[in-house]
Amino acid sequence: xxxxxxxxxxxxxxxxxxxxxxxxxxxxxxxxxxxxxxxxxxxxxxxxxxxxxxxxxxxxxxxxxxxxxxxxxxxxxxxxxxxxxxxxxxxxxxxxxxxxxxxxxxxxxxxxxxxxxxxxxxxxxxxxxxxxxxxxxxxxxxxxxxxxxxxxxxxxxxxxxxxxxxxxxxxxxxxxxxxxxxxxxxxxxxxxxxxxxxxxxxxxxxxxxxxxxxxxxxxxxxxxxxxxxxxxxxxxxxxxxxxxxxxxxxxxxxxxxxxxxxxxxxxxxxxxxxxxxxxxxxxxxxxxxxxxxxxxxxxxxxxxxxxxxxxxxxxxxxxxxxxxxxxxxxxxxxxxxxxxxxxxxxxxxxxxxxxxxxxxxx
Amino acid sequence: xxxxxxxxxxxxxxxxxxxxxxxxxxxxxxxxxxxxxxxxxxxxxxxxxxxxxxxxxxxxxxxxxxxxxxxxxxxxxxxxxxxxxxxxxxxxxxxxxxxxxxxxxxxxxxxxxxxxxxxxxxxxxxxxxxxxxxxxxxxxxxxxxxxxxxxxxxxxxxxxxxxxxxxxxxxxxxxxxxxxxxxxxxxxxxxxxxxxxxxxxxxxxxxxxxxxxxxxxxxxxxxxxxxxxxxxxxxxxxxxxxxxxxxxxxxxxxxxxxxxxxxxxxxxxxxxxxxxxxxxx
Numbered sequence: 001x002x003x004x005x006x007x008x009x010x011x012x013x014x015x016x017x018x019x020x021x022x023x024x025x026x027x028x029x030x031x032x033x034x035x036x037x038x039x040x041x042x043x044x045x046x047x048x049x050x051x052x053x054x055x056x057x058x059x060x061x062x063x064x065x066x067x068x069x070x071x072x073x074x075x076x077x078x079x080x081x082x083x084x085x086x087x088x089x090x091x092x093x094x095x096x097x098x099x100x101x102x103x104x105x106x107x108x109x110x111x112x113x114x115x116x117x118x119x120x121x122x123x124x125x126x127x128x129x130x131x132x133x134x135x136x137x138x139x140x141x142x143x144x145x146x147x148x149x150x151x152x153x154x155x156x157x158x159x160x161x162x163x164x165x166x167x168x169x170x171x172x173x174x175x176x177x178x179x180x181x182x183x184x185x186x187x188x189x190x191x192x193x194x195x196x197x198x199x200x201x202x203x204x205x206x207x208x209x210x211x212x213x214x215x216x217x218x219x220x221x222x223x224x225x226x227x228x229x230x231x232x233x234x235x236x237x238x239x240x241x242x243x244x245x246x247x248x249x250x251x252x253x254x255x256x257x258x259x260x261x262x263x264x265x266x267x268x269x270x271x272x273x274x275x276x277x278x279x280x281x282x283x284x285x286x287x288x289x290x291x292x293x294x295x296x297x298x299x300x301x302x303x304x305x306x307x308x309x310x311x312x313x314x315x316x317x318x319x320x321x322x323x324x325x326x327x328x329x330x331x332x333x334x335x336x337x338x339x340x341x342x343x344x345x346x347x348x349x350x351x352x353x354x355x356x357x358x359x360x361x362x
Numbered sequence: 363x364x365x366x367x368x369x370x371x372x373x374x375x376x377x378x379x380x381x382x383x384x385x386x387x388x389x390x391x392x393x394x395x396x397x398x399x400x401x402x403x404x405x406x407x408x409x410x411x412x413x414x415x416x417x418x419x420x421x422x423x424x425x426x427x428x429x430x431x432x433x434x435x436x437x438x439x440x441x442x443x444x445x446x447x448x449x450x451x452x453x454x455x456x457x458x459x460x461x462x463x464x465x466x467x468x469x470x471x472x473x474x475x476x477x478x479x480x481x482x483x484x485x486x487x488x489x490x491x492x493x494x495x496x497x498x499x500x501x502x503x504x505x506x507x508x509x510x511x512x513x514x515x516x517x518x519x520x521x522x523x524x525x526x527x528x529x530x531x532x533x534x535x536x537x538x539x540x541x542x543x544x545x546x547x548x549x550x551x552x553x554x555x556x557x558x559x560x561x562x563x564x565x566x567x568x569x570x571x572x573x574x575x576x577x578x579x580x581x582x583x584x585x586x587x588x589x590x591x592x593x594x595x596x597x598x599x600x601x602x603x604x605x606x607x608x609x610x611x612x613x614x615x616x617x618x619x620x621x622x623x624x625x626x627x628x629x630x631x632x633x634x635x636x637x638x639x640x641x642x643x
Contacts, residue, residue, distance in 0.1 A: 051540055071543045078544050084537040088559040101546040145545070 001062050001152040002027050003048065003185045008057030010043055010209075017043040019210045020057065025185045030176050030201030032217065033189040035232055040209040041189040045155050048187065049076045061152065074153070077146035081158040083138035085130035091117075091141050092126040098149040116144040119178065136167045143171075147178060154179050156188045160195075172198060193235040197221060205232045227350035230275050236308060238344075239276045239318040245269050254314045258291055261340030267353060275344035278308075281320035281336045290337040297328045311336070397620070403613035411609045426614035436611075439594035440618065442508065443577065446591065449512035450519060451572040455565060457516070458523035463553070465524065466531040467539065477528070480521040491517060492585045499586055506588045514582045519572040526571060529642040530564025531557075566630045567637030573626050594619060 003025045010018040018040050025031050033041045046052045048059065050071040058067045066074055077098075085094045095116055099109045117123045120140040130138050139159060146154060156175070160168040176199060179186045190196055196203050196217055203217040205228075212229040213220050224230035231238045243250040243258070246269055250258040264272075285292065293313050301308040307326045311318045311334075320336055328334060345353040403411055404426050405419045414420070430436040464470075465477050495514050496505070504510035534557070542552040558565065584596040598615050627634070 049544065051543070071540075072546050072548065076544055078541065080537045080541070082535060082537060084535065084541050086538065086542075086556050086560075088556070097542075097547075098545040101551075142541075145541075149545070 001183075001185060003153055004060040004063070005044075005048065006058045006060055008047055008054040008059065010047060010052065011055045017209050018047065018054075021211050022057075023204065023211065023214060025187065025202075027185060028183045030179075030186045030188065030199060032196040032199050032201060032203045033187060033206060034191075034193065034196045034203050035189075035206030036191055039206040039232075041191075041206055042157055043209070044206065045078075045157055045187060045189060048153065049078055049155055050074050051078075075149070075151045076153045076155065077149045077151035078155040079139070079142045079146050079157065079159045081161045083130070083135060083142055083162070085138060085141050085145070087129065087131050089129075090126065091122060091128055091130060091133070094130060094141055095122075095126075095144045095148055098145060112148045113144075116148045119147070120144045136163050139163060140171075143175070150182055150184075152184055154182075154184045154186045156186075158189050158191070161191075176201070193221075193233050196233070203233070205229045207232050223352065224344070225352045227273055227275065227346040227352075230344060230346075230352075234277060236278045236319040236321060239278060239281075239316070239320075241274045241276075241313070241316060242271065243274055244271045250274075252314060256314070259289075261289070261291070261343055263341065263354060264343070264345055267345070271348055272353065273346045273348075273350070275346065276318075276338050276342070277344075278319045278321040280338055280342040281318075281322060282338070283322055283326070283334070283336065285337040286339055289340050291340060291343065293336045293338075295334060295336055297330060297332050297334060299330070300326070300328055302327065309334075400613050400616050400620075403609060404617050406610060408608065408610050423610075426610040427618075429611050430614055430618065436597065436615065439592060439597035442587070442591045443583075443593040443595070444622070446508040446511040446515070446583070446593070447573055447576040449508055450515045450576045451569050453512060454516055454519040454523045454572045455527075455568060457520055458527050458568065459558075459565075461520075462524045462527035462531055463557075465528045467536060477524075480524055483521045484518055488518070488579065488581045492582055495582065496585055505586060506590045508591045511583050511586055511591055511593070512576075514586055515576045515579060518579075519575055522575070523568045523572055525640045526568045526637055527561065527564055529640045530561045530567075530636075532642075534560050563630070563633045563636075567633045570626050570630045570634070571637060574623060577623060 005021055005023040005025075007020050007022055008018065009016065009020040021044070033044060035041050043052070047054050050059070050066065050069060054067065058065050060066065061074070085091075086097065089097065092113060095113045096109050099112060104112075113126075114123070117126055120143055122137065122140055122144055125133055125137060125141075130141055133141065139162070143159065146156075159175070160171055163171070172195065175188075176186065186201075188199060190199075200217055202215060203220045204214040205212045205220060205224075207228045212232065213225050220229065221233055224233060227240070231240075241252060243252055245251075245260060245264070245267060248260045248265055250260050250264075250272075252258070282290075295311040295313040295318065297309060298312055298317070299310040301310070302325055305323065305325075307322050307324065309320045309322065309326065309328065311320060343354070347353050402418060405422055405424070406416075407421060407423055407425070410416065410420055465473060491514070499505040499510050499514075504513070538556065538560070539552065542556050543549075547556065578595075580593070580595045580599075583593040584599075587593065587596065594615065598612060598619075630637070
């Protein structure tokens with residue numbers, strides 16, 4: 001089953017939650033909705049499920065218009081960030097509930113529930129109530145309920161956000177494997193770029209209710225078509241620098257002059273925004289062509305094997321992620337280097353300008 | 363080791379405990395004294411009540427209770443009261459459940475004003491409504507009927523029930539509703555199978571409050587009835603004017619009037635506090 005979102009928008013009162021959006025999600029595909037909180041991930045997901053009616057546009061399943069179909073009649077499964085189960089039913093009854101509604105024979109239900117429980121390691125807890133379980137077990141119960149339904153569209157709304165990291169890693173690997181095997185359209189929202197990269201599949205980046213880009217996850221990461229996409233898909237945040245190109249020189253607002261990287265020399269003279277990913281900064285130049293920036297340290301965070309160095313460069317606040325422990329004193333001046341082929345360049349409208357060959361290295 | 367520890371701590375604990383105990387006992391005696399005295403009186407004869415001061419019945423008698431249970435003018439009062447109170451509780455909850463669900467789940471024009479306005483119905487003294495109800499009921503034939511009193515009490519109990527139930531319902535995440543719809547539950551099936559068990563304690567507390575307010579309300583119940591639906595409290599006040607005062611029977615009736623409330627309170631004892639906070643704890 002494929003899902004098409006056709007010019008769908010959602011307006012509540014005076015707020016536009018989703019700007020007109022058109023997407024096609026293929027059967028058996030894994031789609032990650034990536035965006036900050038309030039970007040509209042959940043709104044878009046609710047429209048896909050049929051929990052909310054779109055203000056304009058249509059939702060098509062396999063080419064059939066289902067916009068007016070109530071959610072009960074669509075074959076959807078959804079898992080929320082908060083662990084949502086029926087507290088008054090046992091874990092077994094929770095998992096069996098969508099099958100019971102469908103009126104399947106008892107034996108089939110029993111077999112399916114036990115299979116799902118086995119897969120999600122819930123077998124010993126089947127007789128207990130959801131609230132007697134740990135958070136991770138509660139979420140696995142919700143996942144099992146979504147799984148037994150064999151839905152055509154599986155929506156997971158930040159399902160791992162409230163779990164401890166060990167369980168997240170474990171489930172993050174298993175979830176796509178469990179669900180995509182069924183041939184369902186699988187949609188997964190997350191606020192973390194890293195999670196999107198780990199899940200793979202396709203990524204849809206969202207920003208303020210607008211889909212900024214959709215495509216293969218790695219491709220979106222490597223070739224963000226807009227500055228917004230690059231910013232959404234970067235953690236720690238993307239570092240930016242406004243420059244004006246004049247002949248073969250780049251001038252910053254404060255008057256610093258940089259040599260224009262070779263690949264950007266063919267661009268017309270105009271103002272541009274340069275973007276650098278935090279991990280592309282180095283403390284030592286790797287070649288004489290590297291761009292050099294003189295910066296001031298504001299905060300250093302150490303994470304065992306890496307250092308997050310928060311910096312001030314002219315008016316911009318930057319973050320550099322470098323390997324090893326570098327405990328610079330606050331306010332100390334350091335010079336950072338970026339290889340010219342790792343510079344993203346966006347024009348005034350925020351459109352990607354670097355030639356694609358360059359971004360290969362990213 | 364452990365014995366040393368307990369022996370050194372025990373004396374301090376003991377003296378503090380007993381001081382707390384004294385205060386508690388005094389308080390309990392203070393609270394229970396009127397109730398004890400009522401029970402005490404109900405087991406005495408009228409002569410003993412009027413002639414001597416005795417802390418417990420000298421001549422224990424159950425005649426007062428026997429009289430109430432055999433005399434139709436007495437026991438019919440209980441039947442009448444219980445009939446309209448139960449009717450009222452059932453009507454109030456049936457009406458309030460969907461209303462409270464709407465207030466807790468949907469946003470509509472003027473919802474907050476309407477919700478508050480409901481509560482203002484409780485702010486007027488019942489006496490204000492006695493006259494219009496009396497005239498209205500007389501003209502439509504609801505005067506002196508159980509359903510009439512039950513409906514009159516809905517005026518106070520429905521708003522209260524809506525407020526309490528809304529509090530309990532808002533404590534249930536909306537996502538549970540949506541999960542049920544996604545699973546394929548129809549609204550009615552979700553409401554009865556999933557939702558009502560979740561707020562069962564809320565329904566219990568609401569039932570208790572409706573029961574209690576309707577049970578103790580006297581003014582409307584007395585104004586709107588004459589014979590067929592006369593409540594027990596009205597029966598009790600009217601015996602005063604009969605040949606003297608029948609203290610013993612009156613006390614027994616009082617004891618019997620307390621019992622239903624005590625029974626209901628027992629079932630919802632764990633949720634009463636939340637109910638007094640209108641479900642918002």
